[in-house]
Amino acid sequence: MATPEERLAELGLELPEPPAAVANYVGIVVVDRLAFLAGHGPVEDGGFPYTGKLGSDVDIEEGRRAAHLVMLNMLATLKNEIGELDRVARVVKLLVMVNSHPSFAEQPAVANGASDLLVSIFGEDRGRHARSAVGMAALPFDISVEIEGIFALQD
Amino acid sequence: MATPEERLAELGLELPEPPAAVANYVGIVVVDRLAFLAGHGPVEDGGFPYTGKLGSDVDIEEGRRAAHLVMLNMLATLKNEIGELDRVARVVKLLVMVNSHPSFAEQPAVANGASDLLVSIFGEDRGRHARSAVGMAALPFDISVEIEGIFALQD
Amino acid sequence: MATPEERLAELGLELPEPPAAVANYVGIVVVDRLAFLAGHGPVEDGGFPYTGKLGSDVDIEEGRRAAHLVMLNMLATLKNEIGELDRVARVVKLLVMVNSHPSFAEQPAVANGASDLLVSIFGEDRGRHARSAVGMAALPFDISVEIEGIFALQD
Numbered sequence: 442m443a444t445p446e447e448r449l450a451e452l453g454l455e456l457p458e459p460p461a462a463v464a465n466y467v468g469i470v471v472v473d474r475l476a477f478l479a480g481h482g483p484v485e486d487g488g489f490p491y492t493g494k495l496g497s498d499v500d501i502e503e504g505r506r507a508a509h510l511v512m513l514n515m516l517a518t519l520k521n522e523i524g525e526l527d528r529v530a531r532v533v534k535l536l537v538m539v540n541s542h543p544s545f546a547e548q549p550a551v552a553n554g555a556s557d558l559l560v561s562i563f564g565e566d567r568g569r570h571a572r573s574a575v576g577m578a579a580l581p582f583d584i585s586v587e588i589e590g591i592f593a594l595q596d
Numbered sequence: 597m598a599t600p601e602e603r604l605a606e607l608g609l610e611l612p613e614p615p616a617a618v619a620n621y622v623g624i625v626v627v628d629r630l631a632f633l634a635g636h637g638p639v640e641d642g643g644f645p646y647t648g649k650l651g652s653d654v655d656i657e658e659g660r661r662a663a664h665l666v667m668l669n670m671l672a673t674l675k676n677e678i679g680e681l682d683r684v685a686r687v688v689k690l691l692v693m694v695n696s697h698p699s700f701a702e703q704p705a706v707a708n709g710a711s712d713l714l715v716s717i718f719g720e721d722r723g724r725h726a727r728s729a730v731g732m733a734a735l736p737f738d739i740s741v742e743i744e745g746i747f748a749l750q751d
Numbered sequence: 752m753a754t755p756e757e758r759l760a761e762l763g764l765e766l767p768e769p770p771a772a773v774a775n776y777v778g779i780v781v782v783d784r785l786a787f788l789a790g791h792g793p794v795e796d797g798g799f800p801y802t803g804k805l806g807s808d809v810d811i812e813e814g815r816r817a818a819h820l821v822m823l824n825m826l827a828t829l830k831n832e833i834g835e836l837d838r839v840a841r842v843v844k845l846l847v848m849v850n851s852h853p854s855f856a857e858q859p860a861v862a863n864g865a866s867d868l869l870v871s872i873f874g875e876d877r878g879r880h881a882r883s884a885v886g887m888a889a890l891p892f893d894i895s896v897e898i899e900g901i902f903a904l905q906d
Contacts, residue, residue, distance in 0.1 A: 464859075465866040466882040470843045472784065472903045474627065477844045480883025494853070496734070533625045534632045536744070538885055541734040543649070548736050549619075556620040572621040573635025573744045575693055576734030579806070579851040579886030581858050589846075589883045593627045629782065651889070688780045689787045691899070696889040698804070703891050704774075711775040727776040728790025728899045730848055731889025748782045 445526035445562045449516075452561065459521040460484050460514055468518040474530070476592040478518060480538070482584040483510040491585040495576075496545025499585050507586040508537065508554030515590060516562070523594060532559050532570040533591040540585050541576030548574040555588055600671075600681035600717045607716065614676040615639050615669055623673040629685070631747040633673060635693070637739040638665040646740040650731075651700025654740050662741040663692065663709030670745060671717070678749060687714050687725040688746040695740050696731030703729040710743055755836035755872045759826075762871065769831040770794050770824055778828040784840070786902045788828060790848070792894040793820040801895040805886075806855025809895050817896040818847065818864030825900060826872070833904060842869050842880040843901040850895050851886030858884040865898055 449456065460468060460481065468479050483491040491507035493499045499507075520526055537552035539545070552574035560568035570590075580587050604611065615623060615636065623634050638646040646662035648654045654662075675681055692707035694700070707729035715723035725745075735742050759766065770778060770791065778789050793801045801817035803809045809817075830836050847862035849855070862884035870878035880900075890897050 464863060465870040465879055466845075466862075467879050468881065470841060470881045472841065472843055477881045477901065479844075479881035480885065531625060531627065533627055534634075534744075535621075536883075538883070543733050543888070545734050546736055546738045548734070552621075553619060560620045569620055569622050571623065571625045571632045571634035571744075573691075573693070573742065574736060575635065575732050575742060577885050578698070578733040578853050578888040579855050579858070581856055581884060583856045587883065587885060589844075589881075591632065686780060686782065688782055689789075689899075690776075698888050700889050701891055701893045703889070707776075708774055715775045724775055724777050726778065726780045726787045726789035726899070728846075728848070728897065729891060730790065730887050730897060733853070733888040746787065 448562045456517040456520060457514055459517040469522045474594050474596065476519060476594055478515050478590045480587045480589045481511050481514045482587050483507040484514050485510060489582055489584050492583045493585055494540045494542045495551060495585060496542030501547055501550050504551035504585055505554035508551050509558055511586050511588045512555040512558045515588060519592060528594050529563060529567060529592050530595045531567050531593040532563060533593050534571045535588055535590045537572060537574040538577045538587045540580045545576060548576055551586060603717045611672040611675060612669055614672040624677045629749050629751065631674060631749055633670050633745045635742045635744045636666050636669045637742050638662040639669050640665060644737055644739050647738045648740055649695045649697045650706060650740060651697030656702055656705050659706035659740055660709035663706055664713055666741050666743045667710040667713045670743060674747060683749050684718060684722060684747050685750045686722050686748040687718060688748050689726045690743055690745045692727060692729040693732045693742045695735045700731055703731055706741060758872045766827040766830060767824055769827040779832045784904050784906065786829060786904055788825050788900045790897045790899045791821050791824045792897050793817040794824050795820060799892055799894050802893045803895055804850045804852045805861060805895060806852030811857055811860050814861035814895055815864035818861055819868055821896050821898045822865040822868045825898060829902060838904050839873060839877060839902050840905045841877050841903040842873060843903050844881045845898055845900045847882060847884040848887045848897045850890045855886060858886055861896060
């Protein structure tokens with residue numbers, strides 16, 4: 442079995458630097474077996490390449506790429522905290538928040554950009570997770586997608 | 597004491613088929629004692645009988661019925677996973693997401709459609725839960741209500 | 752080391768009465784070491800001094816004060832349940848929901864009103880937390896900020 446890091450390499454993906462802690466909050470808190478990840482955005486080279494609302498400014502394919510990039514940032518935060526991604530026993534839960542025009546109703550298609558990456562990296566048994574994919578009125582810095590999540594670690 | 601299933605029968609309610617897992621996510625993940633339920637919608641006979649926004653398209657009574665139907669779907673997912681609903685030690689937390697026109701401010705009245713059902717089925721001690729009931733800009737398939745939740749199971 | 756209650760007193764802050772349980776939900780549920788707090792609003796003397804949307808009706812400084820007041824209410828609920836705030840081992844996670852005009856993108860500045868208070872009361876090690884700060888289409892009673900959270904308690 443390939444490790445999650447080997448799977449990332451096979452897919453030609455590289456984890457970014459974990460996003461810096463801003464002010465009085467942090468990117469991750471671990472309690473017992475549960476790792477709680479803060480809301481992450483689509484950060485690349487210190488900027489936000491995906492901004493604007495789905496349904497008006499941004500199309501679904503761009504939204505999906507934004508969700509993919511958010512998840513790379515989350516995995517960077519997670520690896521920075523736990524060392525090896527193989528310590529993940531199960532991806533538990535994502536809340537995928539999509540910056541949405543009131544008429545936009547395809548949040549699940551956007552969220553798949555994150556969910557598909559997780560299954561691809563961790564495999565079906567560990568990677569499939571509970572999820573909500575919903576439409577927000579607005580997000581910080583007008584980013585198109587923000588995701589928070591819970592991961593279970595091995596004992 | 598009636599079991600939760602007996603209470604459902606007394607109320608003339610039937611659990612639907614658990615909603616099918618769609619793509620790379622699942623309806624529920626259990627970690628130790630905590631069951632994390634994915635965002636569920638108001639599914640009936642494979643369709644969505646409640647769509648549109650509260651405050652413009654849908655009135656509060658319809659919203660409450662939508663929340664009630666969402667909770668039946670959540671209980672179906674939960675029972676499918678754990679066998680008997682009596683294994684629930686406590687309903688812990690709901691996030692009730694109401695598809696809302698920006699002027700709509702009665703999300704709690706809508707959410708009661710789910711909360712009242714839980715207390716009715718599980719009783720006060722097990723059924724009363726922490727809750728947020730909030731207004732979303734948009735939801736998948738334009739459903740009127742989506743709910744995610746956490747349930748604690750017996751050891 | 753000052754206790755959290757002593758820090759509150761040093762800052763001239765007083766916890767309000769814990770907000771009353773409304774209908775079929777409660778302000779807090781504790782499972783093992785995790786305390787799950789319901790969505791709280793900016794309640795003062797039984798009323799809501801902060802209503803309206805950020806980006807149209809309410810400015811950032813008012814929003815920050817609203818978030819500060821929400822957190823005092825959450826701490827009141829928590830203390831009422833656990834007795835002494837020193838039993839908090841770690842603030843784990845906040846979901847800061849800001850009532851937002853679609854153009855408003857500074858939810859983090861608003862959320863700092865809650866996060867800064869936590870670090871001030873519990874110190875950096877216990878007080879810094881994972882957080883999402885996001886824009887809602889609407890909130891109950893048109894309050895400007897609603898926050899739910901997870902706190903880890905000592906064994």
